Amino acid sequence: MLKARKLIAVSLIFSIIIVSFLFSCSSSQNNADSDSEAREPNPDGGVILDESNENDNAETEPEITVDIPDVNYNGEEFKILYPSDWGLYENYTFALEDIGEAMNDSLYKALRDVEERVNIKIVPSGDGIGISEIYTALRKDVAAGDNTYDLALTHCIADLGAIVSSNLLYNWNDMPVCDFDKPYWNQSINELLSVKGVLYYAANDFLLPDPNAIFFNKTLLQNYALESPYELVKSGKWTWDKLAEMAKPVSLDLNGDGLFDKEDQYGFSGEQDWMFTSVLHACDQYIIKKDAEDYPNLDLMTEKTINIIQKMYDLVYTENKSYMTAFDSNQYLNMIFHTGRILFQMDTLHRAEAYRAFDIDFGILPYPKYDDAQKDYISTNWAGLMCVPINVTSPEKTGVVAELLGYEYRKTVFPAFYDVLLSSKLSRDDESVEMLDIIYNNCVYDFGIAFGQFNAMQYVVSSLLNRRDTDFVSFYERNNTSVQRIYNRVYEDILKNIED
Secondary structure, eight states, X not given: OOOOOOOOOOOSSSSOOOOBOOOOOOOOOOOSSTTSOOOOOOXXXXXXXOOOOOOTTSOOOOOOOOOOOOOOOXXXXXXXXXXXXXXXXXXHSOOSSOXXXXXXXXXXXXXXXXXXXXXXXXXXXXXXXXXXGHHHHHHHHHHXXXXXXXXXXXXXXXXXXXXXXXXXXXXXXXXXXXXXXXXXXXXXXXXXXXXXXXXXXXOBTTSOOOOEEEEEEHHHHHHTTOOOHHHHHHHTOOBHHHHHHHHGXXXXXXXXXXXXXXXXXXXXXXXXXXXXXXXXXXXTOOSEEEOTTOOEEEOOOSHHHHHHHHHHHHHHHSTTOEEEEOOOTTTOTTOOGGGTOEEEEEEEGGGHHHHTTSXXXXXXXXXXXSSTTOOOOOXXXXXXXXXXXXXXXXXXXXXXXXXXXHHHIIIIIHHHHHHHHHOSTTTOOHHHHHHHHHXXXXXXXXXXXXXXXXXXGGGHHHHHHHTTOOOHHHHHHHHHHHHHHHHHHHHHHHHHHHHO
């Protein structure tokens, strides 16, 4: 769980833009069990802070600073390996020139500011490199002793365990300069992904987070005189039961043919695949829970998991509340939110940019909670991770640049990214901005996702839904031994790396 950070809502009345982000799947890797086929999740994967005091009446966070040594790298190259064709890396990580487009130019400025601060040349190395090639590139480089890369960016799942098992990475907790207490670093990742003080993957605001969210049609909401979901969120009463309750009266057989199909109206819609994994975390249910020895144990055999699956089954299959689509690598060709006939749409948040093309007055919400007793709204972060090759030439240089990248992207890039998400006049309202703050203020990773190798348990909710099955106990009994073995190996390999 991330440390709660008090954020400032953006008001269009004032000239302050304060945006909160924290840190920050598509692979062909084999599944660990026949009950859930390996798939390629298509999520792509910081905090915006206005450091001015233009409005004396506005509540402000303390000014964020960065602390690095006074260094000059004399124009040396700093090479970053990354999969250029996946997720937010493709368009939202690097910019090589200033082209007069706000998001691109914010990236360009942040990179140039880092370069000028320590006299270094950042060189992205990703042309033609896919997510499945990061592991290969790191392994070859370490084996050859080439010391090519200063930093590498990865997928959220693919090959993370294999990279660890091959002992290819430097321990972030040994990295000079990096101050993980700074707000531009992921505040919880050390606890969630480390083993015995060894942290091979980290995330700061250099990586845009990539959570899921709920989009809603304001016109349908008003037509049916439904409660304000914004107020439900703020009062802590935005739950999956409440969403299902509101979805029920909206579903209609519009053409009167007695069938519910693509031409009708629904209270809820979404892709019946990887985005349902985010429901687990939204309900404060993790795949893995580490014990006192940092041992990663499956934590899904709980009453809560059983109830979550039943809630999702009822939402999807009872009373014609939902219109669901299969996994679609062609970007949701079957989605019908744009027709105005969907009240709540489950989607990946960065696609808010695409929603601008819809003639729909829409708002943005976090995934609902399990119940109103749950304290926080929680979002799964499907963005990638940062790692450092074990043969890195200068850990200090990597630490300095990583620290600066997190700081500069927080200050410069994320305000522009908020504009990307909210540039539609239909979605830009104070409440949607506040909802984004809530979503990004509690993005989480899970050892069970990062090191799961696309196993059955990672997709348990969608797997059972696709089979119209709610028998989680039987599913667990069939799969838990083989899946637990995956996490055991990662743990054991990290211990072996420590010994070596």
